[in-house]
């Protein structure tokens with residue numbers, strides 16, 4: 001439906017910045033060229049049952065535009081979702097950087113943030129085992145700064161020249177076109193096992209980090225080492241970290257598999273619903289700052305993107321916060337057309353010689369031309385800077401600016417004749433940091449300081465809790481069981497032996513294979529001190545932002561339900577009511593209550609914890625409802641809190657639930673709400689295979 005508002009906006013956008021706008025007040029349906037349309041239901045034909053006429057410009061324009069609605073999807077990170085918000089400086093750091101966003105506490109700039117999976121195509125699911133993209137565009141007064149990161153602090157390769165190989169290896173296999181959005185196949189494991197530099201990131205990929213419960217509950221990392229440069233020209237190295245206020249949380253593998261069947265849009269819906277309900281997700285921005293002297297003392301090279309800097313070695317200093325408070329008005333115009341460029345940088349921040357970063361500086365600009373079709377993609381509203389911008393670049397497809405005058409070159413002296421001379425370079429403009437290079441020899445080589453591929457893979461594994469190690473090994477065993485080439489499995493195991501002998505042994509056991517001899521590392525790994533910051537389960541996680549599923553039937557106790565609803569609201573926990581039918585139920589006092597979902601459409605994998613408010617009669621009836629039995633059995637199997645009203649016991653029995661700390665009769669709202677973010681790990685021994 002075309003509303004007055006959207007019609008007016010179409011006119012405005014068609015003219016764009018700098019153009020003249022002549023509004024004649026169209027408010028109804030028109031063609032793209034403004035001709036009013038009288039009939040949008042019927043094409044123009046000769047007689048009521050006769051042929052359609054070529055003359056029908058309304059039909060032809062409509063179909064022509066429709067035929068071209070799709071643009072090439074991103075080669076990686078095709079499936080994503082985004083939101084608008086703001087970044088606020090909470091700790092000014094002018095001594096470190098002159099970047100305008102960090103000069104004054106309380107200073108805010110708008111941002112657009114896009115989260116994504118990496119390997120899957122645009123129509124794939126939200127919850128595969130995968131790295132997640134975490135890209136933020138800051139619209140600053142000094143131009144756009146894009147921090148194009150991931151939810152893992154390290155990357156698979158050290159040099160951008162290997163990126164096409166990595167992506168080809170993980171994407172669906174070339175001859176058969178599958179598997180979609182999955183690393184569990186021959187070509188991926190073949191490649192990574194031949195490229196030991198990938199092993200550290202492979203550990204992250206096998207861990208719970210690759211199965212985030214929500215985009216709102218994952219960290220973000222700039223990955224590379226960047227530079228801060230202050231007003232005096234002094235430089236420090238910096239790594240960027242996003243830390244979610246919502247805490248960290250992942251799904252279990254069995255849960256992720258079932259979520260992808262129940263709701264392939266799970267993560268994007270989660271973000272949408274949170275923002276629409278006013279529960280705006282928030283992250284702190286932290287920086288790890290260090291200098292060359294410190295960098296020179298490390299066993300690893302800070303320019304190597306397969307390495308992280310443990311927070312215990314260089315603490316993360318919090319300097320700002322990002323709040324996402326507005327979902328886009330239009331998915332295509334904003335989320336799809338947003339173009340992130342690591343080369344979008346502002347004075348006060350600079351690149352380093354990290355060879356992966358250097359390659360990215362080329363790739364993103366290039367890809368936007370192929371995706372968005374024009375060198376003028378920066379004029380699309382979501383990409384345009386919010387500060388004035390002006391230069392001598394001209395023309396090109398889809399030019400929407402209408403610059404005036406003759407000043408299309410520089411230098412010029414047109415001003416001496418009273419004509420506009422156009423923009424000039426600015427004294428305070430961006431200046432690259434005058435870094436020195438090691439030597440002047442032109443070579444295709446990898447620095448010796450990039451040679452250790454195992455120490456940090458070991459650090460990561462050993463920094464995980466026991467439960468997380470179990471998950472990592474299960475992930476590895478699952479993926480290698482999907483690999484069909486035995487020599488590839490064996491090669492992976494040989495690397496695991498170098499990373500950690502116990503890890504290798506348990507993986508080999510899971511696969512039913514003998515342990516091969518260990519791989520021969522180019523450089524002997526060192527034992528680094530385990531880092532708590534690398535574990536998800538070692539962190540505290542709040543209940544606010546979680547989702548409780550309440551299963552209700554006719555006759556459910558209204559008082560108990562109200563207590564839960566009030567408690568949830570106070571705790572910032574979202575609630576969905578699930579009933580045998582979406583039309584709802586009649587509560588104990590006769591009140592009619594509409595449901596959000598029918599049981600079969602809302603399995604418990606979609607919730608962090610569940611409550612069962614049933615009458616005994618209804619509970620017995622639900623014992624014959626497979627979706628209801630699975631609802632309870634899965635919540636139990638996925639180690640979630642199950643609060644119930646006692647009368648639900650027949651259904652609990654039918655689902656094979658035994659009482660433990662996480663299965664209880666609700667007496668106060670806090671009984672359950674305090675446990676919404678918890679998993680009852682000790683239960684995993686009872687439900688082997690699901691957790």
Ligand code: HDD
Pocket residue numbers: 074075076077080114115116132133134135148149150154155159160161163164222223224305338339340356359360363364367368
């Ligand atoms: Fe990349 C997209 C993150 C290495 C080439 N990348 C893309 C996106 C994210 C990242 C989050 C999606 C942006 C969006 O939401 O639109 N990429 C990373 C990180 C890397 C990395 C954290 C390593 C530290 N990427 C990387 C390399 C290359 C690329 C080494 C090429 C040499 N990446 C691309 C790309 C994409 C992209 C092909 C696809 C769509 C796009 O750029 O806009 O150019």
